[in-house]
Amino acid sequence: MPASPSIARAINDRLALRLLQQEGPLTAGQLKQLTGLSRPTVADLVERLAAAGLIAVVGEAGEQRRGPNARLYGIIADRAHLAALDVRTEGVSVVVADLLGSVLAEASVPIGDETGTGTAVEQAVTLVERTAKEAGVDRLHTVAIGAPGLIDPATGELRDSSGLPEWHRRLATALDDRLAARVLVENETNLAALAEQRVGVARDRDTFVLLWLGHGIGAAVVLDGTLRRGASGGTGEIGFLPVPGTDGLPSATxxxxxxxxxxxxxxxxxxxxxxxxxxxARHHEPHAAALVRAAVAKADTSGVATGFLDALADRVAIGAASVIAVLDPGCVVLAGETGRAGGEVLARRVRERLARMSPLATEVRASVLGGGAVLRGALLMARERAQDELFAPEERQER
Incomplete structure (x- = not known):
């Protein structure tokens, strides 16, 4: 069935806005060239988006820099404001940004194990409110939370998982009540994969697996450009994978x-x-990651460090090989605190072992996003959801 005129307009509007987001300000002629739309269609969508308060003239281009054809149109960045949270067992980090993803303010707060649930939730919500105020933002449009644990695919909520603080699950509701914003929750490893796919080391890959090596172990699976969550939201719970070399078998809990x-x-x-x-001990770095970082620094001069890294690569390769045998992703990204600390030195060792263990050719890459991968992914998710709502209102009404 052909798209209705309103849906066709919404699709064209979204295409133009995505291009303005990716390329920066463009003239109507450049939009025509990049979209393949006719000149009248581009003129209509520019007028429509400007009337909706989504774009504005931000300058002029061309040799003469005069006249309608020279006008540069850009997205109005403060049309909506976003917040991204990285929620850990030991605290929360937050960034506040505009619709283009430019960070306006950021902050973090530690939350100890002894902190009660209500107090922990209040500390986290207050942090978001204070950071928004520091950014000069009166209202947040969308808030995205990255947290460890399983996300229920039916409800989008963080499931009750053993070992995770209760305040993690209550935070989204508290933010929704206090901020009147759209609140989204996603697994932290999935968000790190989203960031690597869009702005990190996997930009050239439609299919890859991100292996999260941190306090715990996890994986995110991207197949044909799409993040796969599984029937229960548990895709990538590789920590439960039975492997040789341990004293027993994992359980359901x-x-x-x-x-x-x-x-x-x-x-x-x-x-x-x-x-x-x-x-x-390194400030704000888990001890395991500090140990790996120290070994990497001495890998060329110390047999002790080399032996440790070789043994660690042996272990990582066991889990990676199991994933490769099932999915054949062609690329594995090592992320998380330990993966980042190991960098290319650890990635090279894992790559060499996988080449011996598996007939399936697999690249192994180290994350390049540092400690902010989860926040980057959360901000990307918040931005995309906000843009979907702002950029195509007619499409939603039609449906």
Missing amino acids: ACDGGFHSLAGAAAITDLAAAHGVAAP
Whole structure:
């Protein structure tokens, strides 16, 4: 069935706005060239978007820089404001940004294990409100939360998972009540994969797996450009993967005995101790990641460091090989605190082992986004949802 005129207009509007987001300000002629639309259609959509308060003339281009054809149109960045949160067991980080994703303010607050649920929720909500105020933002349009745990695909809510603080699950409701904003929740590893896909090391890949090596172990699966969550939201719960080299098997409520017992933070700390690797504590970095970073720094001069990294690569390759055998993604990205600390030194070792273990050609890349991958992914998700709502209101009404 052909699209109705209103839906066709909405599709054209969204296409033009996406281009303005990606390319920056453009003239009507440039929009015509990039969209393939006719000159009258482009003129109509420019007028429509300007009337809706989504775009405005931001300058002029061309040699003469005069007249309607020279006008540069750009998205009005303060049409909506966004917040992204990275929620961890030990605290919360937040950024506030405009509709183009430009960060206006950021902050974080530690939340200790002894903090009560109500107090923890209040601290997190207050942090968002204070950061928005510092950014000069009166109202947030969309808030995206990245958190560990499973997201229920039916409700979009964080599921009750053992080992996670209760305040994690209550935070989204509290933000919705206090801010009157659209609040979204997504698994942190999935958001890191979204960031790597859009602005990170996997920009050239439609299919890849992101392996999260941090306090816990997780994976995100992107197939044919789409993030796959699974029937219950559990795609990538690789910490529960039964693997050789552990003392038992994981259970439905605990991943001890699974891949987590080989490559989680506690296991890496024990492995470093067994190899005689030590490292001073680093501010805001888990000790396991600090140990890996210290070993990487000495990898060319220390047999102890080399032995530790080789043993760690052996373990990581076991989990990665299992994923590769099922999905054949062609690319694995090592992320999380430990993956980032290992960098290309660890990635190269894992790559060499996978080449021996599997007939399936697989690149192994180290994350390039540093510690902000989850926040970057959350901000991207918030921006896309806000733009979907702002850019195509007629399409939604038609449906």
